[in-house]
Amino acid sequence: xxxxxxxxxxxxxxxxxxxxxxxxxxxxxxxxxxxxxxxxxxxxxxxxxxxxxxxxxxxxxxxxxxxxxxxxxxxxxxxxxxxxxxxxxxxxxxx
Numbered sequence: 001x002x003x004x005x006x007x008x009x010x011x012x013x014x015x016x017x018x019x020x021x022x023x024x025x026x027x028x029x030x031x032x033x034x035x036x037x038x039x040x041x042x043x044x045x046x047x048x049x050x051x052x053x054x055x056x057x058x059x060x061x062x063x064x065x066x067x068x069x070x071x072x073x074x075x076x077x078x079x080x081x082x083x084x085x086x087x088x089x090x091x092x093x094x095x
Contacts, residue, residue, distance in 0.1 A: 026043055027040045031068045037053070
């Protein structure tokens with residue numbers, strides 16, 4: 001008889017999160033490094049908000065880049081499920 005191996009929970013997909021790509025790390029790092037030009041917004045599919053972020057950075061001479069820096073920290077501190085539900089499934093564009 002064949003014995004079954006114990007199931008590894010860390011390696012199984014969560015049933016709460018559908019098989020969608022979670023862009024948390026990519027969006028968080030890009031928000032920290034290139035947030036002033038709104039790259040993280042474009043990655044998440046928020047084209048209008050990305051354009052708004054570019055305009056804010058231009059109008060404020062780069063000072064508006066603090067907004068995406070804060071967003072990047074928020075993105076990286078959320079759990080994968082929270083991030084997916086908030087920014088990818090429910091499409092919350094700001095903070």
